[in-house]
Amino acid sequence: MIISSLLLFESNYSYLRTQQWHLFDGQQWSSICNDHIIESHYCQPGARGMTIDTHLGALYIDFDAMTVRGPFAGLGIRREMLLSHNQTQEVGWYFKDNSYWQEYGTQGTSSVNSQTLEQWYNTNPEGSFQFTVGRSTYVIDFSAMTQTRRSTHVLRKVRRRPKFNSSVFVNDRCPNTPSPLSTSINSSMGITWEFMGEEGIWTEYQKPGCSLDSIDIENQYQLNPHGQLTFTAGRYSYTLEFSEMFQINSTFGTKRHVRRTTGENHYNSSALSQIQWQYNDENGYWKDYVKGSARGSCTISSQDIERQYQQNSTGSMSFRTGRFNYILDFSAMIQTNMSTQTKRPVRRLLQ
Template sequence: MVSPLFLLIHAFKCQNPCFSVSGNNYLWQLMVGGQWLKIENDHVIETHYCQPGAKGITINTSIGKVFIDFDELKTDSAALKVRRLSFVPQGQAEDIAWYYRDDDLWCEYGSQSSNMSSTSIHSKDIEMHFSQNPRGTIQFTIGLTTYSLDFYTMTQINLATGSCRDVRRRPKFTLNDVGAVQLGSALQMLSLGSQPQWQFEGHSGAWYKFKHRYGTLTECSLNSNEIERKYQQNPTDCITFTVNGYPYKLDFASMIQINQTTNYTRRIRRMLV
């Protein structure tokens, strides 16, 4: 396993509540000795925090190794506190996504799940209810089934069967002043407890894992693990493969899949599950 990322912490006092010094709409800080200190290169933390499958991140700082728990926004050190500040223009709200775990994937509410069912409620609807009562519940339907979402326990319950799924609330990551090469290099240095998984976007907007599908019209010559090995070698490179004999290319820098016969493109993504 590679070493955890070394992140510097600098003293920083927020003078203006409308923006951060980096120009981003977020700011990660650690409290050290009673003072909140800015974490340099906090875009690395942010990009993983925005992934619903990421449970946390381990970093090395000038005061020792620290694990940041994303679900509870706390560290494993009694002496260190962590917080994430959000900066949005007055009258606007941060773009928040709500996800539920569908088998081994995290699906955003409103998108189609692996069984091709879509929810009757979207992230913005859930966020509106959450802002009004962060410990409340709401009900919605998927197909003919009614579910309850409990904000306090962060779970989704099937009211007919009682089965339960985990739920997560995460901001959507926006790349501002961080280049793809810089970000990709930084991501390779992270020590995370989650498994990377590569997915492509289907026609319906649902996301599917790259995997071998032998003997089908979607037979693929590579799988998610093979893509990850190539990505670790160079996060701005490309990789070629075939689907049912037709040539395709994955562009890591642009995060797209290209049909080299038709030039049709699809979005791809790297999730932590």
């Protein structure tokens, strides 16, 4: 696609922006007017690049390599973030499934989502990340931006792109008055919204099973912490009350407790409580291991699992939930029902 309305010049053209695109003409960097057009294309996971028409001639921007080609040598392109210390931008991670780009976690079957990948990427942009889907194990290479299925060695392309005009977290307090919220929201510690499930297990709001996720809820909460919002899950509608922290089924009037957790909730506690262990249930949702005293409750918690993991990270441990016994294999990151032999992926998260 050729965009002919982009001209290079320093200007005071202003709108609410979180980034700025610049072009290097061989001598100096210049801002690009109407660069929101470039940004909107860059945010599309299927866009390899685009051609813009400038006073330097037609220039092609390669989004993956972040390079520019044109009639002159020595040209350069860069995307500068304009976020303050207490802001962040939502980033999507995608893999190419045949001819289509799919976001991780949106199909309800993947054991990983964009938020998790972004956390690991920020920890080590040159590293890798391993996850499982069913019985298959995959490895994402951040430096090569590829995904490999270990059993078949099938390779798929991966892309990391910001979400266009995505909401950012803004703290309105004076910079000299730090807020617990602003200090806990960064690239590796986010906000998680969960409801109490039928089995007494805290379950995160996740798409596509639910019409919104933690990010959507947090955006509304920031606008009005004492308000409410409506959403759907399956064929039912719900209302989430922020002031009382519960959700109501609009059909049956059933109420469930809701909680909002941040990285700071665990930051000052012991090292064990900073780790969260979760399993992937039959619906593709990640659920916490929650220890309880009631009949049918799980006999272990995340802290119990982490304590055993620290003693032997390649070993295993057994536990019981209801009438079933399970084995948790740390090396394979799988839990197995000893009666049915059903296997479920397990993950270990730093909160």
